[in-house]
Amino acid sequence: MINRQIGRAQTRNIEYxxxxxxxTILKMAYAGSTVHVACAFSIVELLAVLFREHLHYPNNDPNAVERDYLVLSxxxxxxxxxxxxxxxxWLTSDQIEGYFADGSDLKGLSDSRIPGLEVTSGSLGHGFSVGVGVAMGIKRLGADQKVYTIVGDGEMNEGPIWEGALVAAHHRLDNLMLIVDKNGFQAMGTTDDVLSxxxxxxKLASFGFDVxxxxxxxxxxxxxALRALWNNGSSQPKALIAHTIKGKGVSFMxxxxxxxYTRLNEQTFAEALAELGQV
Known part of the structure; x- marks a missing residue:
């Protein structure tokens, strides 16, 4: 049995x-003149809580065999x-400051070649199914590990999400947590306008999830919410619907x-940092 407190003790002094x-997101986006700032902002608190309180990485090793899995679908x-x-x-200042520069290892989408990123994702819909497969493998091994998969609400339009949900419920993958970033938008408009x-x-409850x-x-x-779901005694997969704001933290976003898809310029970069009190 894994002593999950070990992983937490090693990161207790990290505030996230x-x-x-x-x-940090702003600095990366400005350095690389890249997009997707607002959709990164909406999951900041979710990731902060997961990394601070829930994800277990023995010896702070992102490749540890007994680690929990965070699948960023x-x-x-x-x-x-x-x-x-x-x-x-796990990343250096040079990697952050050199984001998207020639030779940079860090891409604008999740890339499994980077330790700590479990899947190569960006083609929306399939990352969750990968997480279902990982959770099923862990169950078959009888291991005490958890799998968290983060999806966008627009991503829930994809058929593989619902196929994965059927499989997860059928196999009673109670080690699987689906987290939906429900910010109400996708690339081309609101989720209600594109496909409600x-x-x-x-819907998730009807597919057999505790929600x-x-x-x-x-x-x-x-x-x-995470603790309540893990501790409810159910053998069903779990789902947290997180009601978020796209661009949260900077008023004009x-x-x-x-x-x-908007890129930062010198003025918006400075204004955003000032709003955050991080000048």
Missing amino acids: NAARLRA KGHGVMAQYACMYERG LGDLAA VNADGHDELAIDS EADNRWH
């Missing part, structure tokens, strides 16, 4: 401060995960879908 994580939000990996010491999800909690809704920017609420 949300404002600092967002500042929403691969275009990867800068938020890079920011947490930087806090943890209706009552997402009811909890939470404010995706309230770290205490996120932590409480919040709920403005133009920041899915």
Whole structure:
């Protein structure tokens, strides 16, 4: 049996401060003149709580055999995960400051060749199915490990998500946690306008998931929801629907879908850092 407290004790002095994580995202995006800032911002608190309180990496090793798995199916939000990996010491300042420069290892989408990133994702819909497969393998090995998969609400339009959900429930993968970043937008508009999800909690429950809704920017609420799902005694897979704001943390980005693809310039970069108190 894994002593899960070991992993937490090694990172207890890491705050994963949300404002600092967002500042790291801004610095990467500005350095690389790249996009997807707003969709990284919406998952900052989710990742902060996971890395601080829940993910287990023995000896702080992202490749440890007994690690928990974080599958970022929403691969275009990867800068938020890079920011947490930087806090943890898995990435260097040079890698952050050289984001998207010639020779940079860090891509704009999740890439499994980077230790700490479990899947190559960005073609939306398939990362969750990979997470289902990992969870099934862990169950068959009888191992005490958890699998977290983060998807966007727009990504829930994809058929493989629902095929994966059927498989997860059928095989009673109670070591699997689906986390939906429900920010109400996808690349080309609102989720309601593009393809309405209706009552997402009811849909997931009908597929056999234990479901909890939470404010995706309230770290205490996120932590409480995760613990409630893991400790409910059910043998079914789990789902946390996190209600978030795209671009959260910077006023001129919040709920403005133009920041899915807008690049920072000198002025917006400085203004965003100032709002975060990270100048």
